[in-house]
Amino acid sequence: MAAEAAVTAHDVSKSFIMGRQKVAALKGVSLRVPTGTMTALIGPSGSGKSTLLHLIAGLESVDSGELEVLGRPVQTCGQAELAALRLREIGFVYQDFSLISDLTLVENVRLPLEGMGVVRKQAHEAACEAMARVGLTGLENRFPAEVSGGQQQRTSIARAIVGKRKLVLADEPTGSLDSKTGVEIMEILGGLRDDGVTVVLSTHNPANLSYADQTAELADGSLVGINVRPDAGERP
Numbered sequence: 654m655a656a657e658a659a660v661t662a663h664d665v666s667k668s669f670i671m672g673r674q675k676v677a678a679l680k681g682v683s684l685r686v687p688t689g690t691m692t693a694l695i696g697p698s699g700s701g702k703s704t705l706l707h708l709i710a711g712l713e714s715v716d717s718g719e720l721e722v723l724g725r726p727v728q729t730c731g732q733a734e735l736a737a738l739r740l741r742e743i744g745f746v747y748q749d750f751s752l753i754s755d756l757t758l759v760e761n762v763r764l765p766l767e768g769m770g771v772v773r774k775q776a777h778e779a780a781c782e783a784m785a786r787v788g789l790t791g792l793e794n795r796f797p798a799e800v801s802g803g804q805q806q807r808t809s810i811a812r813a814i815v816g817k818r819k820l821v822l823a824d825e826p827t828g829s830l831d832s833k834t835g836v837e838i839m840e841i842l843g844g845l846r847d848d849g850v851t852v853v854l855s856t857h858n859p860a861n862l863s864y865a866d867q868t869a870e871l872a873d874g875s876l877v878g879i880n881v882r883p884d885a886g887e888r889p
C-alpha cells in the first residue's frame with residue numbers, strides 16, 4: 654500500500670446525548686486509510702459506520718483521540734479551515750443520493766464549485782467533465798426525477814469529485830440500488846480509486862468488499878477487525 658495516509662484515526666471516540674442517555678457511537682477507533690485506496694466499513698446497523706464517515710468529513714466533531722484528514726489534524730483546525738477542506742477536497746455520497754430536485758443534474762454537480770466561488774462557465778465545464786467521468790454525458794440538463802436511481806447516484810458521485818477532490822466518503826452508496834446497478838456504482842468508485850482518489854465507504858453488501866483494498870469491521874462502536882487484501886499493494 655502507499656506510504657502516505659489520507660486518513661489517520663487514533664483512538665477516536667464520539668458520543669451523542671440522547672435525552673438523558675449518553676450513546677457511545679465510537680469507542681477508541683484507530684484506522685489508517687492509505688492515499689489512493691478504497692476502505693470499506695462494515696458492521697451491523699448502529700455500529701458507528703456513519704458516525705466515522707461524518708467525523709472524517711468534519712460534519713461532526715471528535716470527542717477524544719486524534720484524527721488527521723488529508724494532512725490536517727481536524728481537532729485543532731479552525732471551523733473555517735474545516736469548512737474549506739470539506740468543500741474543496743472531500744466529497745460525500747449518500748445512500749439516498751441527496752440531489753436538489755429542482756436543479757438539473759449539471760447544476761447539482763457544479764454546486765460545490767459555485768460554493769467555492771468558481772465562475773459559472775468554468776464550474777459548468779468542470780461539472781460536465783465530472784459527469785463524463787461517471788458516464789452521464791448527454792444527461793446534463795435532465796432533472797433528478799427524470800433519470801434512474803443509478804443515474805442519480807452517478808450524479809452524486811460526480812458532485813463528490815468535481816474540481817478534483819481527493820477524498821470521497823460514501824455512506825451505503827449502493828443501499829438504495831438493485832444489485833446490477835450497485836455493481837455499476839462500485840465499478841465507478843473502484844475506477845476513481847485506480848485514478849488516485851481515496852475512497853471510504855460503508856456497506857451492508859458483501860459483494861462490494863471485493864472492490865476494497867481493506868475492510869474495517871465495526872461492532873458496537875469498536876473496530877473489531879481489519880482485513881487487508883493481499884494484493885492491495887500491487888495495483889498500479
Ligand SMILES: Nc1ncnc2c1ncn2[C@@H]1O[C@H](COP(=O)(O)OP(=O)(O)O)[C@@H](O)[C@H]1O
Binds near residue numbers: 669670677678697701
Ligand atoms: N446525531 C446522533 N444523535 C444521537 N445518536 C446518534 C447520532 N448519530 C448516531 N447516533 C447513534 O450512534 C450509534 C452509531 O450510529 P451510526 O454511526 O449511525 O451507525 P451505522 O451507520 O453503523 O448504522 C447508534 O447508536 C446511533 O443511534
Ligand SMILES: [Mg+2]
Binds near residue numbers: 702703704824855
Ligand atoms: Mg449508517
